[in-house]
Amino acid sequence: MKYEGEENLEILKLAENYNSFLVNQVWEKCQKFAGTSQIVDFGSGTRYLTALIEEKFGQEILCVEPAENLKKFYVNKRVYNTLSDLPDGCIDYIYSLNVLEHIKNDQEIVDLCYQKLKPGGRLFLYVPAYPVLFSSMDKKVGHFRRYSKCRLRKLFGDQNKWRHCRLTYCDFLGFFMALLFKIIGNKEGKIRGSHIKFYDSFVFPLSRLLDRLTGGKLLGKNLLLIVEKKD
Numbered sequence: 001m002k003y004e005g006e007e008n009l010e011i012l013k014l015a016e017n018y019n020s021f022l023v024n025q026v027w028e029k030c031q032k033f034a035g036t037s038q039i040v041d042f043g044s045g046t047r048y049l050t051a052l053i054e055e056k057f058g059q060e061i062l063c064v065e066p067a068e069n070l071k072k073f074y075v076n077k078r079v080y081n082t083l084s085d086l087p088d089g090c091i092d093y094i095y096s097l098n099v100l101e102h103i104k105n106d107q108e109i110v111d112l113c114y115q116k117l118k119p120g121g122r123l124f125l126y127v128p129a130y131p132v133l134f135s136s137m138d139k140k141v142g143h144f145r146r147y148s149k150c151r152l153r154k155l156f157g158d159q160n161k162w163r164h165c166r167l168t169y170c171d172f173l174g175f176f177m178a179l180l181f182k183i184i185g186n187k188e189g190k191i192r193g194s195h196i197k198f199y200d201s202f203v204f205p206l207s208r209l210l211d212r213l214t215g216g217k218l219l220g221k222n223l224l225l226i227v228e229k230k231d
Helices: 006-014 014-030 048-057 068-075 104-115 136-140 149-155 171-183 195-212
Strands: 039-044 062-064 090-097 117-128 162-170 224-229
Touching: 006 195, 014 090, 014 117, 039 048, 039 104, 048 171, 062 090, 068 090, 104 117, 104 149, 104 162, 149 162, 162 195, 171 195
Parallel strands: 039 062, 039 090, 090 117
Antiparallel strands: 117 224, 162 224
16 A cells, blocks of 8 residues: 655654654653563554654564555564554554544454453554544545544443543644634645644644643544553
8 A cells, every 4th residue: 555645744744842742642651661561653654753752662663554655764674564463462552643544444453453452551542633624634645534532432432342541632723723724725735844843833832731721621633542451
């Protein structure tokens, strides 16, 4: 398969504050897995964020990335095509950043994550929120959907399998920026580096402050979910 959003991935490297936020979220919520644990980045893309997260955890992270046009970023690095390539019940922590929305049968992937995790293992998901915000940019990069809290809860609704740890909105002001892009943005779904840098430098820090003040309960461009496989 080919990932059509490679250009956007490269531009998003300019968002230093946003990327630092993602890295810290993956790290802070699951520090206990640092060291000898098996950690998987599902949908590792260009491996840019993976490398930053590896520095936090102090260990190599197993990468799963099926897009053939992104394999050039894995020179001398091991990469798996699918989660199915990993042994069952051996993974301590799976994280996935803006990936699940690219998968048509997301329930199948959720079930596969359960199969691969150890009892007590955790799954960290960061996905785009609010179906109403679906725009040309979502189409360009191959999104099937944006998520509501209700849909995420339904995916992990089997209480015999999953223990819910956290479900919150992230990037309060990002909701309005995404809505603005949907209304007046270009039909090709392209994003400009200058816009990303401006948002990252001046808007995103304020957006994170609003996230903290609201507890992530009211609004946000993204949803963050943490669940744990029951023993």
